[in-house]
Amino acid sequence: MSLRRSAVIVGLLxxxxxxSTARAEDWRFSVGxxxxxxxxxxxxxxxxxxxYVPLTLTVAPVPRLKLGLTIPYIRQTGENVVxxxxxxxxxxxxxxxxxxxxxxxxxxxxxxxRGEYVLLEEGAVLPExxxxxxxxxxxxxxxxxxxxxxxDETVGTSLSKTFFERLVGYIDLGYTFIGSPPGxxxxxxxxxxxxxxxxxxxxxxxxxxxDGATAIARGQDDPLELRVGAEYRVTKAVRLTGAVxxxxxxxxxxxxxSIGVTFRF
Numbered sequence: 342m343s344l345r346r347s348a349v350i351v352g353l354l355x356x357x358x359x360x361s362t363a364r365a366e367d368w369r370f371s372v373g374x375x376x377x378x379x380x381x382x383x384x385x386x387x388x389x390x391x392x393y394v395p396l397t398l399t400v401a402p403v404p405r406l407k408l409g410l411t412i413p414y415i416r417q418t419g420e421n422v423v424x425x426x427x428x429x430x431x432x433x434x435x436x437x438x439x440x441x442x443x444x445x446x447x448x449x450x451x452x453x454x455r456g457e458y459v460l461l462e463e464g465a466v467l468p469e470x471x472x473x474x475x476x477x478x479x480x481x482x483x484x485x486x487x488x489x490x491x492x493d494e495t496v497g498t499s500l501s502k503t504f505f506e507r508l509v510g511y512i513d514l515g516y517t518f519i520g521s522p523p524g525x526x527x528x529x530x531x532x533x534x535x536x537x538x539x540x541x542x543x544x545x546x547x548x549x550x551x552d553g554a555t556a557i558a559r560g561q562d563d564p565l566e567l568r569v570g571a572e573y574r575v576t577k578a579v580r581l582t583g584a585v586x587x588x589x590x591x592x593x594x595x596x597x598x599s600i601g602v603t604f605r606f
Contacts, residue, residue: 497532
């Protein structure tokens with residue numbers, strides 16, 4: 342029996358287009374984790390829920406350079422959510438499987454490796470420009486619907502600019518080369534993120550982002566979602582983050598919530 346599968350954008354947490362609100366010179370090593378819950382029907386009339394818990398290690402070995410490794414745990418129930426490096430939804434029988442719907446699966450997700458280099462530091466007029474490369478390794482079990490079993494690669498650039506000391510604007514652009522497993526014909530995806538963060542007081546910042554991408558399967562809606570949240574700086578090294586997501590198209594989850602902690606040294 343064929344089954345619709347979805348590739349869902351993870352938003353703030355692991356997508357290729359996740360601007361960092363901390364500059365590389367502020368820290369040299371960080372470790373963080375978060376709990377993220379996403380739910381939606383992606384236009385199928387049947388809800389899929391996804392619990393995504395990544396552990397992310399990031400190092401800045403030299404000024405301007407950041408390297409990050411994300412090792413995620415996934416638990417899914419419903420239409421068999423499949424994550425791709427582009428984080429894009431594809432739902433109309435793009436993969437075939439004998440497994441039935443409404444089945445719960447969990448396990449290791451696809452490991453992500455990301456490198457970013459600040460090519461141009463922020464100036465009085467010009468923004469900071471940081472090209473990045475991300476690779477998705479197919480470590481998730483494809484037979485259980487936890488991944489596609491293929492490599493994905495994303496190339497892009499992040500731009501950020503500070504205004505009035507407390508307001509920082511972000512633009513991220515990325516192009517993902519999607520690996521197509523047997524039985525699927527995925528298209529490469531262009532993604533973007535536009536947003537800003539504002540420091541209300543010394544320990545508290547709020548942020549809002551509009552994230553979009555092109556669908557990886559023909560006939561699907563392009564993912565588009567709005568996410569808002571806040572970051573609380575407990576100490577110089579410890580930060581708490583919470584966010585909510587609202588899908589604006591059938592290519593995105595209907596809603597999502599997340600909470601995370603990061604330690605920076």
